Amino acid sequence: MSRLPRLRSSSPAGLAADSGPSMPTRMTNSSLKRKAAIEEEDEALDQPRKLPAIGTSNRPTRPLQPSKTASNLTSSRGAPVPRPLTRPKAPAITKTTRGTSAPPTSSRPPSRTGTTARPTAGRVVSGSGPARPTPGGRASDDKRFNALQSQLTSIEEARAADAARLAADMEAERNKVAELQANHRALSMELAAAKSQELNQRRELVHASDEIENLKKKHNREVMDLEMDIKKRDREIREVNEDLRICRSDLERERDTVTSLKNTIAHQSTAHLTLTTQNNALEAQNTALQSQLDIYSRKVSDLTLELEAAQKQVEDMKKEAMESELVRRKLHNMVQELKGNIRVFCRVRPVLPSDLTTYGSSLSSSGSANSGSEGSVDFEKAKEELQANFVFPDTRDHKEIVVASSSSSATGQERKEVYNFGFDRVFEPESTQAEVFEEISQLAQSCIDGYNVCIFAYGQTGSGKSFTMEGGPTESSSGMIPRAVEQVFRVADQMKAKGWQYTMEGQFLEIYNETINDLLGKAEFDKKKHEIKHDPKTGATRVTDVEVVRLTSPSQVRNLLSVAQSRRSVAATLMNERSSRSHSVFTLRIMGVNVGIDGCVGTGEKCEGSLNLVDLAGSERLNVSFANGADKERVRETQNINRSLSALGDVIAALGEKGEKGGDKHIPYRNSKLTYLLQNSLSGNSKTLMVLNLSPLAAHLQESITSLRFATKVNNTTIGTAKKQSRIS
Structure with missing residues (x-):
């Protein structure tokens, strides 16, 4: 394993070129850095010289120090800067083979690194492998060794030449430092003349002083780099000697490797016989595994048959689930029809703290005197005094409400009257929104099954209709609209497992003064004329030119409800500070x-x-809501509200007469936009629920009795059977 290529690549920068010692030596790494620094500084010199600013205070001017990197710049007198030295090329080292011969006759002094090269018989320098010794190989080895020693000597000479050249460079650097000192004196004179310049020129002088300091630091760094390069060259020479030693040790190791390989071949012959025996054993084992594989294949076939049977059973169960869903829909619809296609719920709201502010003047002297001193105890007393006499005798089914009232006759005697009303469900003031929706949730399921469902809240102003339908800001106080929408989305997700896919869309309308407004529309109100269209074949009701929004989540519906609520028409009356003046x-x-x-x-x-x-909208009397009749707009709104609610009562009454007597009695749906919009919900094509909201206050007792009588009339009305809107594609 020869290391001579590494010797060539790691040779120091002072190696001589192939052309001989007369060629210029190669530039060192520090010379290259110095050349790059000279080029950067030449570019900097192209810019206009900035002079340091002179402060207005009496601060002494610090003299500029001569820069150690002045050799990299041109002198003020235009003296040219000496060109950087070039790096000498290393001599090419040829690979020769040294044979075994007598020791060399000429002796050379040992190298500076202390490594003495001794010829070794039969060693090969190149990495082409060991060569067989020849009778004349000894002489060639001596020649190659002498050539290596001459090359090492040339390396040392190149190094000494570099050291001399470096000393010359340092002398040139000192001369340039002297020139910079002369420049410094000239700059000092310029500084004395520049004291009268403006503030921006002083800043430029400070900047120039900083640049000179940076040049000094750069020059110090370059000197350190030169010292590091010298140390690096010494280290590279030591590495070359070490590489030579490693090459010799590698040669010895390779010879040992050849010997070990011969021994390994002998062992491999024995191992081959062992592997042949093992191969025969593995073939016998493979035969046994093949038989087991056949057994497993038969088991896989049996399991495949069982899987096909299980898949068939799953398909049968899916079909059964789809058929059971159809049966569930029929049974659910039967239960809803048994309850009645038009049902009435009654809900009494609790007494609110705002009622004390509105009706506090009607309290007795003892109650009003202590209303602001004892907190909740006084509120309970005032609550009992303000509250009407409502009794809920049916504690099991919660279907009855009893109202007791007292009045004075013409002779001055007190007359007490008791009214008993029965509905499908009566909710006491303590009832929560969740309890009310639990009774309504089945109607939301009917909507998923393909039926039209209508739920409307009726009652006087301030009885809690908007709270029942829209609810409050918290999750527990959310109303029937957001709860119904959430259940519809939840049931639609559950129906996906039974093969049904649903799409939903919504719209929000307002009927204000017999005019339909689109609460989700982008245009202003009263800019479009909306018309109500009924489809007698499908029983669907459409309104022209309204915004229909594709619904994807309950949160989207809540956002739409908040937008619609902000656009709805409300105003203050004597009975309610924020009364809904329209039907939504x-x-x-x-x-x-x-x-x-x-x-x-x-x-x-x-x-x-x-x-x-x-x-x-809230039903109310003009003499109660607007006693003085000053606000004509509010009076007109109340008249239109009462007229539409009266038309609703007429429709309910006509439906009741038609159900009792039969025949083709005319139903006055067109008397109001409200009744015409709800025609299909009231005519038997829909499952209808009316939630009657009552105020618990004694001041509203007559209005509450009137609402209870109207609700009783609705509850006794019989309409047709709801029709499912479905078809087979």
Whole structure:
């Protein structure tokens, strides 16, 4: 293993070129750095010289120190800078083979590194492998060894020449330092003349002083680099001697390797016989494994048959699940029809702290006197005094509400009256939003199954309709609209496992003064004329020129509800500080198709359902809400609200008469935009629920009794059977 190529590549920069010692020596690494620094400084000298600024204070001017890198610049008198030295080329070392011969006759002094080269008989310098010794090989080895010694001597001479050249460079550097000192004196004179210049010139002088300091530092670094290069050359010479020693040791090691390889061949012959025996044993083992493989193949065939049977069973179970879903829909619809296609819930809200502020003047002297001193105890007393006499006798089914009132007759005697009302469900003031929605959730399921569902809140102003339908800001206080939407999305995700895929879209309308406004539209109100269109074949209701939004998540619906709530028309009345002055109708349309489950072909059945969630405006009397009649706009709104609610009552009454007597009685749907929009929800094509909201205050007792009577009329009304909107594609 020869190391002579490495000797050539790691030779110091002072090696002589192939052309002989007369060729110029090669430039050292520090000379290359110095040349790069000269080029950078030449570029810097092309820029205008900046003089340090002279301060306005009495600070003494610090004289500029001569830069150690002045040799890299041109002198102020235009003296040329000496060109950097070139690196001498190393002599080419030829690979020769040394044979065994007598010791050389001429003796040379040992090299400076202390390594004495001794010829070794039969050694080969090149890395081409060992050569057989010849009778005349000894003489050639001596010649090659002498050539190596002459090359090493030339290396040392080149190194001494570099040292002399480096001393000359240092002398040139000192001369240039002297020139820089002369330049420094000239600059000092310029500084004395520049004291009258402006502030920006002083800053330029400071910058020039910093540049000179940087040049000094750079010059110090270059001197250190030169010293490091000298040390590096010494280290490289030691490495060359070490490489020569390693080459000789490698040659000895290779000879030992040849001997060991011969011994290895002998051992391999024995190992070959052993491997032949092992191969015969492995062939016998392979035969045994092949028999086991045949057994496993038969087991795989049996398992494949079992897998096919299991897959067939899974497909049968998927078909059974799809059929059971159809049966569930029929049974669910039967249960809803048994409950009635039009149902009425009654909900009484609790007494609020804001009621004390509004009706505090009607409290007794003892209650009002202590209203601000004892906190919650006084609130409970005031609550009992303000609250009307509502009783809920049905503690099991919660379907009855009893209202007791007292009045004075013409003769001054007190007359007490008791009214008993029954509905499908009565919610006491302590009932939560979750309890109310639990009764409504089944109707949301019917909407998924392809039926039209309508839920509307009815009641006087301030009875809690908007809170019931839209709810509050917290999760526990969310209303029927966001809860119904969340359940629809949740059930739609569950139905995917039964082969159904659903798409949903929604719209939000407002009926204000018998005018339809699009709460989700981008244009201003009253700019478009919206018309109501009914499809007698499908039972669907559409409104022209309204924004229909594709719905993908319940959070998107909550954002739409907040946008619509901010646009809805509200105003303050004597009964409610923020009263809804319009009817709002949120419509959620659901389109589903049965596409099958995981390769199981679906039935192709399609269903379309809609969920109408209506928050009616508050019913109220003009003499109560606007006693003085000063606000004509609010009076006009109240008249339109009462007129539309009256039209709703007329439609309910006409439906009741038609259900009792039969015949073709006319139903006045067109008397109001509200009743015409809800025509399909009230005519029997929909499952309808009215939530009656009551105020618990005694001041609103007459309004509450009127609302209870209207709700009783609705509850006693019989309409047709809801029709499922489905078809087979």
